Amino acid sequence: MDGTVVKVNPATGGARAAIRVADLTFGYTRRTVLHGVSFTLEGGAVGLLGPNGSGKTTLLRCLLGQVPLQAGRVEVAGFDMARQARRARARLGWMPERGGVIPGMSGVGLVAYLGELAGMPARDAMQRAHEVLHYVGLADERYRMCEDYSQGMKQRLKLAQALVHDPAWLFLDEPTSGLDPRGRAAILELIADLAGNKGLGVVLSTHLLADVEAVCREILVLREGRLLARQEVDGKARQPRQVFEVEGFGDEAAFLAGLEQLGAEVTRDNRLQLVTLDLARLDGGEAVGGDGFDPAAGTGAILEVAAATGFALRRLRRRPVTLAEEFYTLVEG
Amino acid sequence: MPVYERGYTHWRPSGLKALPAWLVIARRGVTGPLKRRRILLLVLLAWIPAIVKGGIIYFRLKAGNLTDLLGAGWASIGPDGFLSFLEGQRFFVFVLLAVTGAGLIATDRREGGLTLYFSRPLSLVDYLAGKAGSVLFFYLLITLLPVYVLCLEAYLIAPGATGLTMLLAIPARATFYCLLSGVSITLVLLAFSSLGKRSIFVMVWWAIMITGTEALAAIGGGLGSRGMQALNFLGQYHNLGSLVFGTAPRIDVPAPVSLVMVLVWTALALAVLRRQVRPVEVVS
Known part of the structure; x- marks a missing residue:
């Protein structure tokens, strides 16, 4: 523990900075999951598509610096993730597919706690927690214990904790998983607003094509750990x-x-x-x-x-x- | 009204100072349990021996019976008395740490909390220091803090009789011993916590570790086997305490052997924690 307090976003919070991935190779134990993946993202909402086991979540974890890179280079928001992952994470928001709700805390308590862990002063974190919970539509339920939330509320709570420190990039792993149609539409509406109007970069990993069509302007397609294609969603295909x-x-x-x-x-x-x-x-x-x-x-x-x-x-x-x-x-x- | 019209604004830092991540985690690990009545009750119960000892010190000092007080025994104010007092706290240490520490990492693993923690700018050391800090707080709350209070009481009631021993020597020895044993015991408990996903199973393993090894040591003592006595988990710490406080060994095992055992447990615990605490679980 070095006791370093990482200063997060300056007043320009949310300002975009590119993601650059070059020849990224990564594997768990003996199995290689990502093979020489390269791409650059400038901002906006980007869909990460691929069948189950194609390496989507692993790629997101590499972008977050949660796993040590084996080969290649990943640069996120101006930080080299091999050396500066901790500093970079102060500018990144992560919404995991599974779990992500720590029991024994109220909604606002959890979001403020994670804000503090992102380097925010306690008072700022609490104030921001109220704001983002209001934004995601949990204002009335913010004092309830997290474990009592419904699935839809948990998804909103996870989005709120990813937003509390005002990240430049949001990494969302199956954000509409387990939601009913209305809940799904609300979450997608929030994501589209964040990417389109609030200046946040969003990487949306999903296998639901309709979610990507609703929110993203372009997609990255992964298959067996290889980047198969990158193209725009609006029909301007890039295929030969x-x-x-x-x-x-x-x-x-x-x-x-x-x-x-x-x-x-x-x-x-x-x-x-x-x-x-x-x-x-x-x-x-x-x-x-x-x-x-x-x-x-x-x-x-x-x-x-x-x-x-x-x-x-x-x-x-x-x-x-x-x-x-x-x-x-x-x-x- | 569309949800997004409720507004999202970028954060503008207030300029206040942020706490280090490990301290935020430790604070949460302390304040959470302290809101539970049964834990408060447990802490109060753990202080009863100190209150009793404090009463004995008071009346004996008032009666001027210093010879008894400076001798050996649980109620004395010499090094042996305080080491005996710390030994006597082992039941409360066992229970309180189990209740407050067993779920610290296990719950994070079960609920997918680790991935949230490590999506923030904190390192493994920050995380472990925060978790260990909260367990250590409860450990020191029922061991070192009572020793300080008792030393202060003795010094205030009879400063001339207790002198620098009560003012410096015993508090310093107790601090060294409690920090050494506290950090090691805490890491072992956290290692158990990181191996499970349910607090109850961690508590069971913790109970087996404490009472099982003590039972083995008792059997070993009956058979005259030093090897089995060396397995006594808490016994090694108390034996090490005899080295720190300069008293007779607590068990029939040389103090350096106890030191080696404590170091081995601590190293093993760190190795387990390093392996188990990761943002990503690899299932091979």
Whole structure:
């Protein structure tokens, strides 16, 4: 014990700072859980998706500095987690999936206690505890003992303790686990507000795709400890293979032959031609900055073929892909 | 009204000084049990021997019977008397520490509290120091504090008769002994607590450790076996106390052997705590 009191957020509390992970490898005993994971997060809400056992919670624990890194580098909020994990944790909030409620304390007592452990003075911690419990909707129940809380109230309490010291980043592990639809919607509403309006970075680990769609602007997909994909939730897919819906009239045979020269695969869906293009093979297919692929390159290529073959297009658009479709496509390979 | 409209504001520090994390944990470990009546009652009961001893000291000093007081025995005000008094507190030490300390880590492990603690900027040493601090508080509350009070009483009633022995020597020896034994016993109890997830099981193991080893030692004493006497858990601390207070050994085991046993238990306890107290439980 060095008796050091870690000073937490200055008045700029909540200011964003990036998370940078490079070649992170980690394992328990003989089993490697994460294999060379690399990514950078600048802020906002990011979903961490993956099947059970894919390494989501382990990745969050690495970001929190709760486990010693074996290889690679993790930098969170400007702190190197191999050397400065303790200092970094003063700026991080953690909402665990299991447990996380210490019995024998009232709701406000628990939140204030954890605030003090985060380096807050006792008076500040108590005042903040009241504020965040009010924010998460537990103002009326704050003096009840934690062990008497319902599952929904416990989830809110866990969110409150993660917020009490005003972290820059929130790491949420299955925050809607065990909640009824109304409770789930309320928690998601709070998370969206924190990420969207209050300037907190949020990493949301879950296997519920609907939660991610409701809150996050982009997702990281993990499978067997490897980062499989990173893409935006709003439909701007970053995958190289993308499907375009085409409808038109004219010399269809010439048009299809032209598409074949692009390496496209074409199938028919009623009146629509479904053209699957590999954007990696197209000029300008890769997005600027090398961050994924640009669907505009695909539509541009199809337009050129149509113009060259005299095929009049009535409809051309990239087929919207649901997050669930993308996720299962990615995870199932 | 949407939930978020209730507002969230960023924290603006007041500039007040924050307590170190270990002290926050220790404070919670002390104030929590002190709110329970049965623990307060237990503490009061643990003070009864001190009150009785205090009464005896008072009347004997008033009667001027210093020869009896300075001799050996539980009621004396010499080193042997205070070591005997500390030995006599072992039942209360056993019960009070079991009640206040058994669940300290076990409950955190059962309820997933460790992951919360270690999501804060505190180290393993902070955590253990905080937990140990609260157990040590209760230990010292019924051992060292009564010794201080009794020494003060004796010194105030008959300063000329007790002199520097009562003012410095015995309090210093008692402080050294109580801190040494207290830290070691506390770490052993916390190690037990870290091995279980339910307080009741920890208490059972603690009882077996205390009474079981004492029974073994008694059997060993009957058979003349020093080896079995060396297993007596609390006996080793009292034997070590005889070295500190400069009195006759308490059991038929050399004091250096007792010191080695105490160090071994302490080292084992630290090794167990280091292995068991982690934010992440690895199930292989």
